Amino acid sequence: MASIAVIGAGGTIGRGIVSEALSRGHRVTAVVRDPSGYTLRAEGLTVAAGDALDPAAVARVAQGQDVLVSAVGGGDGPGHAALIEPAARALVEGVRTLGAAAPRLIAVGGAGSLEAAPGVRVWDSPGLPEGLLQIMHAHGDAQDYYNGVEDVRWTVLSPAATIEPGDRTGSYRTGTEQLVTDDEGRSRISVEDYAVALVDEIETPRHIGRRFTVAH
Template sequence: MATIAVIGAGGTIGSAIVVEALAREHEVTAVVRDPARYRGEGVAVAAADVLDPADVARVARGQDVLVSAVGGGDGPGRGRLIEPAARALVEGLRSLGGDAPRLIAVGGAGSLETAPGVRVWDAPGLPDWLLRIMHAHGAAQDYFNTVTDVRWTVVSPAATIEPGPRTGHYRTSLDHLVRDEEGRSWISVQDFAVALVDEIEQPEHIGERFTCAR
């Protein structure tokens, strides 16, 4: 059993990760901005701001793994989030020194290659709001790639991720988009959570990004 803190536990992906980890009898802390609004059960609940390294260090202390499931948007409201959050996560964990837990961050699919030198975000017709999120995740990934003193893993989903069945089946790659025989790249939120918790239990990608799809 691992102790796991999930930042963004109230979101679609974060809540699925919590459910999957609990089903495997891990000890989970749900980390959210407003604990009064959190509706999950069977977990400890903590408040933290992912952009505050001191908050990150506080909720990460004593955990085996810190999961960051934030980053669904990068625009109005709180403004830029994804790449600054990556830096705050690393800074917070660095402050814990040798006691820092492993970091697993949910990434994006935009920077995955679809052909040599071609990435998902190069497809024509993508809306500006989506490109902004894709490139924010790409900037976060570029930053993680420079980090050598924190144990990190980024898990990028398929091109399409949405609620669906939990089958427990998925395929992986490193920096190349995973597609089926018809060219589709899809995974359910539930199977994405399976892949992420599998990585917690059987680490294979420390210091690198991998992606998963059905």
């Protein structure tokens, strides 16, 4: 079983990842700004304070782990979009300081920079709210940064165009740079199945040094 630290464990996706990893018997450290406000308690779970924007704090929670997961995103609104790319840099810098003992880094990405059609990205769709566009482009900037990192074992998992709490089916389809859609053109994934895909990637690495995406 793996030892996994999840930064951003207090968010919807972060909690989903923590729960899925625990259900498979992994040892999980939930990293949040204020541990006193984190209510989940379970065997194999440790709660720790940490800050994704502080490389030293990242290194502290990453030390001794097999995998560091970043669930830092724009779920708290467009005001947090400006934190996404700086967090990616701080995460890499923090992991990098651990040298040969550095864990693998898996980051929750965004769908906006995926191709919806040849030469057309999701964020090119008409009528998208400005706040959502800010989050999409922030994730795109973070992805551009990760693409240039060669000395850290990283993976970015971009969700479908729509991700929300739902059922855990354990079933999903994967893609790389193109949005995954169903026969009716919809791109959806539940938080629960997104977490399944991410923990599957932890257990069986297939996308080190690149991005992939999942949808039902």
